[in-house]
Amino acid sequence: MKEEQLSLLLKSSSKFPPPLGVKLSYGTSGFRADASILRSTVFRVGILAALRSFQTKSVIGLMITASHNVVSDNGVKVADPSGGMLTQDWEPFADSLANAADPHHLLQLINEIIKKENIPLDGTRSAEILLGRDTRPSGESLLEAAKEGVSSILGANFFDIGVVTTPQLHWMVRQRNLGLKASEADYFEQLSTSFRCLMDLVPNKSGMANTSEKLILDGANGIGGEKLEMIKESLGLVIEVRNSGKGAGVLNEKVGADFVQKEKILPRSFGPNDVGFRSAEIFAVVWGFRGWIKFGGGGDRCASFDGDADRIVYFSVIQETGNKINLVDGDKILSLFALFIKEQISILQQGKDGKGGSEYHARIGVVQTAYANGASTDYLKRLGLEVMFTPTGVKYLHEQAAAYDIGIYFEANGHGTVLFSEKFLSWLEERNHELSSVSIGSEQQKAALRLVAVSKLINQAAGDALSGLLLVEAILQHMGWSVNKWSELYQDLPSRQLKVKVLDRKAVVTTNAETVAVEPPGIQEAINAEIAKYTQGRSFIRPSGTEDVVRVYAEAPTQEEADSLAKSVAHLVEGPEYLK
């Protein structure tokens, strides 16, 4: 390391002392903690991102967000050249930099990374880091720390893209590295063009009565609602955004996808006393259609984003039961996408009529985690699809999905996307070209065009609530389905999630895509004994990667049984026998 570089690093890092007595770890999605202790971490992640950019000779992203966590938290994560999550090989570097006790130790670690990874810091190259942040008030000062971190590596430059959704940042990194247009305007343009293309290809438009009703979005008082407001005019959809972040509501407080999915109740501003639902009900009564509201009528197609808009769930309101909802979670979004894509592929394949065109057997793969509702897995298998399981965290799902021609992955909480392989996309393009010369306007050509549009609409870098919402909307229009009709694809098995605070969550070690606890010894046998008390019960525990808790999941034929199974497994985790 040159003298100039050395003194620059020493000078800047002395301004960012690490918090005392805190050990940070780069978890399921980067570092997360109370925002007040994160300045040094973000500064050091800025350094890491610059090193990664030099090593890969590519643009790297740095996002400041704590997603669905409370507003006083914040976090930071790195986007790799592909736009995906930071490679797992580099996570230990992130951990060691974040926990270095003083500037000298930090410098030593940086030197080690430079040597190990052969990073050319010779002053002749430059590196570029895109910096994004969510709407948290702490974001501004953490952004300054990130800027200092990046700038403390000579030749590294940052580009502040402002307040964005997490998937926008991932998308922009990917676009930049592919040499494609990468501004926010380009992102909106790509989304609206491909969405309108899918809408133009909707068959038999008269059957669309239900889905052409208004969609109401819960923006979690975060960034997603704001971005949807910016693009909605160009979509031709009627959308009302609530919890947009502009009013008095607090980010993620009793709102947003995480709240709605976990609590299965209405978010704030969606209750019977809030504008919209009551008037819809009065309207329905006047026309003698009270049941119409419950079964997919006016005003009850709702969706919820999380705070940084990488998760989405849908729901409809069950009017008779106060704040209860009919939840349509990530598993059902996945099922809808899988159904539609499979249908288009088979139309395309029926077109193999000997009139030229190359054969191609597209391999479709579906990726889920242990949190996927068992009924969804059964449904997907009934569709004849290959279903794989990975540990929790999109970095694992994404990697697995990328192994297919079309890889569809979703966590039950609504985080996911559809990945198309380069090979499949070039075949599709070729097929489309052939079809336009032999059978223009045919069903086969429409199917090819739809698949091309889906690959452009759905974010290829990361799960994206905005693009996910538009794909759901387009498919519902295509099918002529209401949310309730969609929800009837299969009946969710009742489930319950609990979290238990323990002294050391890392004492729980799991295997088999987190379905079996191998440590502490004996706990899995005890869990099995609880499960055996139910016919068709399922339960597992795992340490959270984002919160200081052990999570408990249980599924059973009735809600009461799921609740009591979850409770008894939580008791095992809380009790002194295994974890204290």
Ligand SMILES: CC(=O)N[C@H]1[C@@H](OP(=O)(O)O)O[C@H](CO)[C@@H](O)[C@@H]1O
């Ligand atoms: C049960 C659950 O919803 N877990 C979430 C949560 O991770 P945990 O490791 O469970 O805390 O946050 C992750 C990041 O958003 C998300 O990928 C994951 O699905």
Ligand SMILES: [Mg+2]
């Ligand atoms: Mg999120």
